[in-house]
Amino acid sequence: MAQPLSPKPTTIFSSHSSAVLTLFFLILLCVLGLYTLHHPKSASPSITSQNALHFHEIFLSTATNTTLSTYLRDLTLHPHLAGTQASLQTAQYVENHFKDLGLSTHTVDFEALLSYPLHTSVSLHFQNGSTKDLILTEPGQSGRVVNPYHAYSPSGSVFAKVVFVNYGREEDYRTLVGLGVNVSGCVVVARRGEVSRGGVIRKAKENGAVAVLLYTDGDKFNGIERGTVMRGLGDPLTPGWGDVETGEKLGLEDSDVLKRFPKIPSLPISVHNAEVILRSLEGFKVPYEWKGTLQSKFGNVGVGPTLVNFTYQEEKKVAKIHNIFAVIRGWEESDRYVLLGNHRDAWTYGAVDPNSGTAALLDIARRYTLLMRSGWAPRRTIVLCSWDAEEFGMVGSTEWVEHNVLNLGSKAVAYLNVDCAVQGPGFFARATPQLDDLIIEVTKKIKNPDSERMDIYETWVAMNGGINIQRLSGVDSDYAAFLQHAGISAVDMYYGRDFPVYHTAFDSYDWMLKSGDPLFQRHVAVAGMWGLLALRLADDPILPFNYLSYTAQLQKHVNALGNLLDDSVSLHPIILSIQDLAAAAQGAEEERKKLRGTVTTDYLLKLKRRSLNDKLMLAERGFLDAEGLQGRQWFKHLVIYPPLVFILCFYMIIMAMYRSTQRVFKNKQ
Numbered sequence: 149m150a151q152p153l154s155p156k157p158t159t160i161f162s163s164h165s166s167a168v169l170t171l172f173f174l175i176l177l178c179v180l181g182l183y184t185l186h187h188p189k190s191a192s193p194s195i196t197s198q199n200a201l202h203f204h205e206i207f208l209s210t211a212t213n214t215t216l217s218t219y220l221r222d223l224t225l226h227p228h229l230a231g232t233q234a235s236l237q238t239a240q241y242v243e244n245h246f247k248d249l250g251l252s253t254h255t256v257d258f259e260a261l262l263s264y265p266l267h268t269s270v271s272l273h274f275q276n277g278s279t280k281d282l283i284l285t286e287p288g289q290s291g292r293v294v295n296p297y298h299a300y301s302p303s304g305s306v307f308a309k310v311v312f313v314n315y316g317r318e319e320d321y322r323t324l325v326g327l328g329v330n331v332s333g334c335v336v337v338a339r340r341g342e343v344s345r346g347g348v349i350r351k352a353k354e355n356g357a358v359a360v361l362l363y364t365d366g367d368k369f370n371g372i373e374r375g376t377v378m379r380g381l382g383d384p385l386t387p388g389w390g391d392v393e394t395g396e397k398l399g400l401e402d403s404d405v406l407k408r409f410p411k412i413p414s415l416p417i418s419v420h421n422a423e424v425i426l427r428s429l430e431g432f433k434v435p436y437e438w439k440g441t442l443q444s445k446f447g448n449v450g451v452g453p454t455l456v457n458f459t460y461q462e463e464k465k466v467a468k469i470h471n472i473f474a475v476i477r478g479w480e481e482s483d484r485y486v487l488l489g490n491h492r493d494a495w496t497y498g499a500v501d502p503n504s505g506t507a508a509l510l511d512i513a514r515r516y517t518l519l520m521r522s523g524w525a526p527r528r529t530i531v532l533c534s535w536d537a538e539e540f541g542m543v544g545s546t547e548w549v550e551h552n553v554l555n556l557g558s559k560a561v562a563y564l565n566v567d568c569a570v571q572g573p574g575f576f577a578r579a580t581p582q583l584d585d586l587i588i589e590v591t592k593k594i595k596n597p598d599s600e601r602m603d604i605y606e607t608w609v610a611m612n613g614g615i616n617i618q619r620l621s622g623v624d625s626d627y628a629a630f631l632q633h634a635g636i637s638a639v640d641m642y643y644g645r646d647f648p649v650y651h652t653a654f655d656s657y658d659w660m661l662k663s664g665d666p667l668f669q670r671h672v673a674v675a676g677m678w679g680l681l682a683l684r685l686a687d688d689p690i691l692p693f694n695y696l697s698y699t700a701q702l703q704k705h706v707n708a709l710g711n712l713l714d715d716s717v718s719l720h721p722i723i724l725s726i727q728d729l730a731a732a733a734q735g736a737e738e739e740r741k742k743l744r745g746t747v748t749t750d751y752l753l754k755l756k757r758r759s760l761n762d763k764l765m766l767a768e769r770g771f772l773d774a775e776g777l778q779g780r781q782w783f784k785h786l787v788i789y790p791p792l793v794f795i796l797c798f799y800m801i802i803m804a805m806y807r808s809t810q811r812v813f814k815n816k817q
């Protein structure tokens with residue numbers, strides 16, 4: 149295999165250096181960064197903007213569905229839950245793939261606290277005296293697939309009456325109180341949907357419940373949805389800092405660790421089992437507003453008379469997890485990073501979640517290597533990241549970001565995430581707003597796999613009745629640490645959504661072949677979008693960021709806020725501040741037009757571009773607040789964060805938006 153342009157792994161990404169060493173390297177790298185600016189590497193002097201475009205065309209023409217289907221089949225041969233031997237094998241598969249391509253590859257391992265099920269049993273005791281043991285595995289489930297469970301649920305045994313609480317939201321409990329139903333001391337049955345898993349459990353505990361059984365509506369496979377119930381992200385033993393081998397870790401009994409886990413045990417159950425329980429309930433009629441899929445088949449919320457005998461035994465274990473990286477060094481600005489990331493660990497076989505994305509990542513690596521062999525090198529450094537233990541709470545990516553946060557803060561241009569890449573038809577994207585224009589441009593270059601002669605853009609417009617790029621306020625994949633903790637602009641993309649085999653043993657290669665993407669052309673489309681976005685971010689002499697979208701988005705937030713507040717609160721300062729930001733964004737746009745063009749040897753022009761690019765890159769960081777959100781300090785981004793917080797503290801948001809737009813504005817000046 150050819151060894152073109154493959155740089156040595158940079159020491160900055162290692163987890164083993166002590167703090168002092170890290171600092172030393174950071175300083176060294178800053179110096180090196182400046183050095184590269186003054187003395188451009190002569191590695192690829194032939195690259196110009198024009199032939200960068202030519203290389204992007206080659207990228208698009210080298211797509212193949214056969215490689216994608218092969219990668220996916222290989223990755224999904226065995227279930228590969230994080231911390232297991234099979235999971236290590238997928239890490240080696242990805243690493244070997246990168247190495248075989250001649251890419252500079254390295255691994256960063258962490259020791260993280262994970263959670264596995266030892267024993268589960270649930271039996272029902274009906275009023276007529278008969279009992280029924282529930283089957284808590286899936287039909288045809290192989291012994292190698294982990295039994296359905298909630299990671300980090302505490303162990304516990306209870307014997308108590310059952311009650312149905314709908315989605316387990318605050319308002320559902322209010323409805324129950326209105327009916328005169330007291331759930332205290334009960335096992336609650338709830339359906340998944342409106343609240344996070346952990347949120348359902350905590351709310352149940354607040355209302356005095358002793359255990360939770362959670363089912364997912366509308367699953368015709370009778371699969372059971374596994375998932376984490378941990379609060380927060382990353383290894384619970386190192387909250388907020390990188391999990392280095394010799395570094396400090398909290399003990400299991402530390403209050404900061406304990407508060408991450410629910411206080412009552414829970415288990416996921418199948419729709420079928422939920423039906424058996426709910427049909428046996430008496431007491432109050434199910435309120436009309438709770439009508440759901442199951443509603444037609446049962447009529448009462450309880451309490452009881454059915455009793456549940458529930459036992460769950462958990463094993464918490466410190467396990468080794470493996471993040472794999474391939475680095476393609478930039479020839480002009482090697483100290484600027486464009487990162488593409490996807491997790492690799494899966495609850496079961498992981499064909500959709502996440503290995504459709506892993507297959508796309510591996511194919512992008514293959515195609516970038518083809519470009520390198522025809523003479524291309526990116527202007528900025530591209531880093532391909534394969535994360536571990538995402539399913540437990542974004543553990544691999546969060547530890548890595550926490551460990552490298554200062555370095556990423558000064559050098560990361562954008563993080564492009566793809567998790568469940570292919571779930572069905574239709575393209576979906578979520579992004580920080582300055583990337584909207586670029587995403588739209590790229591959708592015009594990628595063919596829609598489901599309709600001949602149309603590109604993604606055209607179908608997208610037809611399907612959603614307009615461009616609809618969502619925002620990244622959730623905490624549901626590996627972009628969270630990059631954006632919400634480190635303030636790095638980010639994108640998350642996928643084809644299709646709400647796939648029925650989510651977190652079940654049926655998320656297999658077979659399902660992908662039968663339903664998700666029989667011809668692997670949707671995989672081709674995602675790989676094309678992802679790879680081309682990264683090429684534009686890595687190769688464009690001026691970063692393709694437009695902050696006018698950002699100000700429009702902020703204005704929308706403020707309008708929404710205005711509708712919710714009475715006259716006693718003035719939004720004037722924040723409105724003025726957004727206007728300032730809009731003016732600065734307009735100025736940056738004009739400068740962008742002035743400075744764009746081909747690669748130049750004009751030293752002054754280079755400096756001006758570098759300076760504009762730095763402003764464009766760092767503006768997102770301006771929204772960070774060192775102290776973080778009130779009560780959730782880990783979340784540093786004051787504009788984009790989990791919606792729950794958004795609803796809770798208007799005043800803080802107004803002040804925060806004011807402060808951050810002021811700061812971004814100053815940064816732009």
Ligand SMILES: *[C@@H]1O[C@H](CO)[C@@H](O)[C@H](O)[C@H]1NC(C)=O
Pocket residue numbers: 325330331332333
């Ligand atoms: C529910 O019952 C528990 C004890 O059985 C009691 O402490 C609690 O106050 C009751 N809650 C309501 C809302 O009545």
Ligand SMILES: *[C@@H]1O[C@H](CO)[C@@H](O)[C@H](O)[C@H]1NC(C)=O
Pocket residue numbers: 274275276277278427428
């Ligand atoms: C007892 O009640 C349950 C639930 O209502 C029902 O499924 C079962 O058939 C009943 N058993 C007998 C022996 O009546």
Ligand SMILES: *[C@@H]1O[C@H](CO)[C@@H](O)[C@H](O)[C@H]1NC(C)=O
Pocket residue numbers: 269307457458459
């Ligand atoms: C509950 O189940 C456990 C076994 O899982 C059993 O040992 C216990 O006796 C049961 N309790 C009741 C009240 O049936």
Ligand SMILES: *[C@@H]1O[C@H](CO)[C@@H](O)[C@H](O)[C@H]1NC(C)=O
Pocket residue numbers: 213214217666667668669
């Ligand atoms: C690749 O796509 C072509 C054309 O759509 C199709 O005929 C072929 O079966 C696909 N191959 C795989 C492995 O899905």
